[in-house]
Structure formats: C-alpha cells, structure tokens
Amino acid sequence: xxxxxxxxxxxxxxxxxxxxxxxxxxxxxxxxxxxxxxxxxxxxxxxxxxxxxxxxxxxxxxxxxxxxxxxxxxxxxxxxxxxxxxxxxxxxxxxxxxxxxxx
Numbered sequence: 001x002x003x004x005x006x007x008x009x010x011x012x013x014x015x016x017x018x019x020x021x022x023x024x025x026x027x028x029x030x031x032x033x034x035x036x037x038x039x040x041x042x043x044x045x046x047x048x049x050x051x052x053x054x055x056x057x058x059x060x061x062x063x064x065x066x067x068x069x070x071x072x073x074x075x076x077x078x079x080x081x082x083x084x085x086x087x088x089x090x091x092x093x094x095x096x097x098x099x100x101x102x103x
Contacts, residue, residue: 005036027068034077041096048103
C-alpha cells in the first residue's frame with residue numbers, strides 16, 4: 001500500500017440557512033474523513049473534491065431520529081483505506097474514474 005491523502009472535513013453545529021431542508025433549525029455537525037491515493041490521479045481528484053466542497057456539494061443535512069445532522073452528500077468518498085468497495089474503502093479500481101465522472 002502506498003501513501004495516502006487524507007482530507008478531513010470538520011462541520012460545526014449551526015443553524016440551517018435559506019435553501020436548506022428546514023431553514024432556521026439547528027443541526028449537528030461532525031468530523032468526516034476520506035482517503036485518496038497520493039498519486040497524480042488522487043491529487044487531481046482532491047482538487048475537484050475541494051471545489052465541490054467550496055460550492056456546498058460535499059455534504060447534505062438529513063433528519064435522523066428527529067435530529068438534523070450533516071451527512072455525506074451524493075459525491076462518493078472513500079472513508080476507509082481497506083474493506084473494498086462494499087465498505088467504502090480500497091481496493092476499488094474504478095473509484096477515481098467514478099468520482100471524477102460525478103464531479
């Protein structure tokens with residue numbers, strides 16, 4: 001296994017703004033970690049994921065047991081270095097191509 005890029009996103013507790021599912025309602029944030037290979041393709045993907053984050057496309061807010069929470073959005077992220085595709089991890093030979101298609 002080679003080296004990895006590990007983007008970390010920290011989403012704070014806040015209130016929803018206009019355009020969110022329940023404007024003015026508080027939601028719970030969290031720490032979100034993803035993994036990318038530290039190679040040319042991984043670095044390109046990291047830049048695309050950064051742009052997606054800056055445009056508010058990385059996360060969404062969902063209701064869970066009556067509480068609003070930040071969750072991953074529709075862009076797939078690898079949240080584990082192992083476990084394969086079934087566990088959002090590697091190995092997954094198609095991941096970088098798939099995520100770049102979504103982005």
